[in-house]
Amino acid sequence: MVKMQTPWKHPDTGTFYYRQRVPVDVAPIVEGQRIDLSIGEERVTASVAKGMVKLSLRTKLVREAKDRHQTVAYALSEAWTRARKAGANGLVDLTHREVLALAGEYYRTVVAAHQDNPGPADGWDASLDPVIAAFDDPVLAERLHGADADLLLRKFGAMISTTSRHALIGEMNRAHLDAVETLKKRASGDYSTDETINRFPLASVAPRDGGEVILLTRLFDHWTSYHLKEGKSQRTVGDFKGKIDSLVSFLGHDEAQRVSQTDIRRWCDHLSLELNLSGKTVSEKYLAAVRSIYRTGLRSGIISVDPTVNVRVKVAKAPSIRSKGFTDEEAIQILKAALSAEHNKSGAAPETKAACKWVPWICAYTGARSGEITQLRKMDVIEQGGVTAIKITPEAGSTKTRKFRIVPLHPHLIEIGLLDWVNSRPDGPLFFVSTGRVRKDGTTQAADVRGKVGQWVREVAGIEDKSLQPNHAWRHRFKTIARTVGIPRDMSDAITGHEDGSASSGYGEYELSTLYKEICKLPRFSV
Structure with a gap:
């Protein structure tokens, strides 16, 4: 994959710039030119001098500069393509016929996009104000039609002069007005032959990318x-x-x-x-x-x-109407119901019943994503240095960060029999029997089990509040409790698999014994 360039920060002003050397084959064509670019709804001009193109990104914010830098890079890539097609002749002056032909292509596109379901006729009247105003406001006209003009010009395969561009934008604005009138007729039930389209000559444009x-x-x-x-x-x-x-x-x-x-x-x-x-x-x-x-x-x-x-x-x-995590009462309600989940008389598979019992408990004490738990295998429950832990790894299935982590288990989980249950299970997944079948829709058995646990939380445990996510709310609760009992943020992140995006977070590791001491700070659930 091609490595994208990064914005250049001016050492004095702190403003970020886009700077790029012009491709060798294009440089003789565009040297000394000012290149108009559509950056979303904004129109900017890049200058080419001494084989370099330079353009202010108009921001001092790093993230915003990166977004704008990428946008400019894409727009310039298209400009170089048009320059190659234009060849040594450089900027092209369109004929009046060519301008109208391209405006006609725009007219056809607008009408075709809406004529099957045009909606109410008066709705189109409401859209006319900016179009009418654009006849006297070139900046507004460019904002309305600039991006679509660029698409038409890519088909034409040329870098056109400023004069031709202004003429094209003006005719596109007029064509848009015509298109609205046609769509109003369609909205009123008139699908007779479109006479307006006959005023536009057919465009003779070359297909882009070699056809x-x-x-x-x-x-x-x-x-x-x-x-x-x-x-x-x-x-x-x-x-x-x-x-x-x-x-x-x-x-x-x-x-x-x-x-x-x-x-x-x-x-x-x-x-x-x-x-x-x-x-x-x-x-x-x-x-x-x-x-x-x-x-x-x-x-x-x-x-x-x-x-x-x-x-x-x-x-x-x-609107935020409550905490995203379970309350103490809700947590106890779920965990109490979970203890008897394996013994209910439903027709669910034994592994699914086990998931309804253990997944809420494990999530409550680890803050893990429920999908990370439902994909656990027997081999992922380990012991290191006297500490029982689970290994969350991409080898078992999907992990959001695509990184493994080892999370110590709270002693209360061991006391209520989690390790004994794990040891009783055969090798392989803990919460389903693997079929080895790849599903067409890309879902997994672990994801299915996760969904069934969430459904159980709603229907059996009785958590009906729709503003709560029945599995993910444990993750929010864990973070809240971790702050309350004084677990440092970096260690809480290491346990839950959160990343803060900083470079330093990618260095070093946490000893399992250290994380275990923090996990033990969590208060026990009294059920």
Whole structure:
């Protein structure tokens, strides 16, 4: 994988800059030029001099600088591609016919995206205010249509002059107005022949990337190969596949290169407004999946544009009405019910009943993720230096940090019979009988058991508060109790497998005996 460059910090001002040497074959074409770039909704200009391109990232914040640096790198990569296609002629002046032809392509795209389900006609009237205002405001027009103009120009295969760009943006604004009028007709039930489209000449544009069609399925398969090679969760593969299928269904095609920022934004709006998904789900699940496969393809050189760059979904902050961890009463209620879980008369497998008993208890005293516990094997319960512990390792299944850790067990767990039960089990997984079958949707048996434990907490233990996560709430509670009894944060993180992102946290290890002393600070549950 290609190593991404990093922002350069000005030693005097502290402002971060993007600095890059221009590719040798492109340098003679762009030397001395000012290159217009669309960075999300912002329009910026990069100057080329002495074979270098330099651009202020307009921030002194490291994280923000890294995000903007990556965005600029992608945009410049496209600029170099257009420069190569333009050749020695450099910037191109479009003819009036070419400007209208490209505006027509934009018109067709807008109409095609909405005409099957245009919604109420008066809804389109509400969208016209910024379009009308843009006729007298070039900056607003650029913000409205700049990203889509760049997509059209990539098809055209040229770096156009500023004069031609202004003309194109103006005609795209006019085309957008025409598209709204057409969609209002569709919304009113008029699907007669579109006469407006006849005013636009057909565009004679060359397909980009040598005409090769790159499918989203190919990008997904490529991402999957890297994801699994790095030892990450098979479950994520199945989850991401569903998100990519959603995008393909919405677009009506599977061509990665045809997807624009506008397409991505409209898809996100569709998920939020029509499917009623939360902003958090759209941003952190659907958009994140598509962004991941595009960025992997970009780094590998399969594609040259990431349409998810600078697409953001507003996430409303959920109201906090209670602690995310179990209260003392709720914890006792679950653990008391767990002690008799193995003896209930349900038709669940003995291993599942055992999980309903032991997973809550282990999570309560370790703060571990419930999935880390349900995938434990008999060999993962160990003894070192007289301390009984569990080994949480990627060898057993998915771990969020992809790192192993050894967590000492509280003596109360031993006293209530955990070690005796483990010793009675055959070799292999503790909480299920392995079938060895790879599931198509990427889920695992351990994940199934985790879900069944959560269901048991709701239905049998009686924790019905929907604002609580029935398994993960133990992790929140552990952190709270750890602070109360004075377990240092770094040791609490070492026990629970949290990482703070600092470089120092990757150095050194904690002796098991040291962690055991901290675990013993936890008060016993009286059940």
